[in-house]
Amino acid sequence: MLIHDMQKLYEDGITPHTNGNFLDHLHLRKYIGKDYISTTQIWAEANLFWFVCGGMFHKSLCDNLRFSPNMRNEDILFGMVLFAKTDSIKVIKSALYIYRIRANSTGDYAFSKSESLKSYPAYITDIANTFNNNLKIKQYYFSYSIAYICLGILAFIDTLPPSEKDMRDKLNIFISKYIDWAFGALKLESDLKPLEPYTKWVGSSKKLAYFAPHIFSILRACENIFKR
Known part of the structure; x- marks a missing residue:
């Protein structure tokens, strides 16, 4: 698998972030130009995973991808499994992906805390009506999505035979990175119905x-x- 950098393109007057680039954020720059490394080496330091710019996979691994509906991070659930299947990884510094940061996207980068309540799809109406605040809705929806991902990975781990111990160990490392985010919604003072x-x-x-x-x-x- 090939992991590469990305270029952020800020639109709609959104202020650019100053937290460095993708490879620096994942502590991967030190691996540029070195021999192939393992998934475990990367997960020892990285605290998140983005499938879209996290690698280039052989087409045969991508034939049966299934996106999970009603999630903010719909690529992570299958992306982590593909990532765990990888035997070796190469890191390059080239920015092969352009990440558009724009208003009205899934990430909701542009809204104001004082902005009136946005229009939300039907599957998130209960959450929107409970919190009645765009920022809290975003925070809860993110935690909800991460919890869904962790449960999905745990369900996949349960299907693995004993011979797949290596993959089981890799995915358990992933869950340990995300579990705090999954319980982040508990910090919100509002509760769902x-x-x-x-x-x-x-x-x-x-x-x-x-x-x-x-x-x-x-x-x-x-x-x-x-x-x-």
């Missing part, structure tokens, strides 16, 4: 975990002891 109407679709153990988390944790600990 009560979950009671939806509990008719879940089992009794999940209901107990939601309504009585302390009791649930004690019972789970006891269950683990009996399984030993």
Whole structure:
């Protein structure tokens, strides 16, 4: 796999960021011109992953890609799996990707904190009505997307046979990088509407975990002891 730099193109009067370029942000510049490195070497320092400028894959790996709907970071869920499948990586300094930073994009770079509430798609209406603030909506939606990604990766790990221990270890490293972001929404003072109407679709153990988390944790600990 080839990892390359990118060029940011700021539009709509957005102030350019001063946090360096992509390779510096991921602490990868020191690998330029060196022999091929491993995924584990990169993940030891990098704290995020962008599939779009994170590499060039052989076409055979990209034939069955599936984007997950209703997510802000829809490329990460499949991108991390492809990245974990990589045997060797080469880092080059060429900027082979142009990243447009513009108003009204998924990243929402241009809105003001005092701006009136934007129009949101139907799948995010509950979140928008609860927070009624563009910045809080953006923060919660980001955490929600990252949590979805982590759960998706965990589900994929569960399908791996024992022989795929190397990939399992790589993906566990990835989750450890993102888990703090996944729980970032807990820091917001607003809460989404009560979950009671939806509990008719879940089992009794999940209901107990939601309504009585302390009791649930004690019972789970006891269950683990009996399984030993």
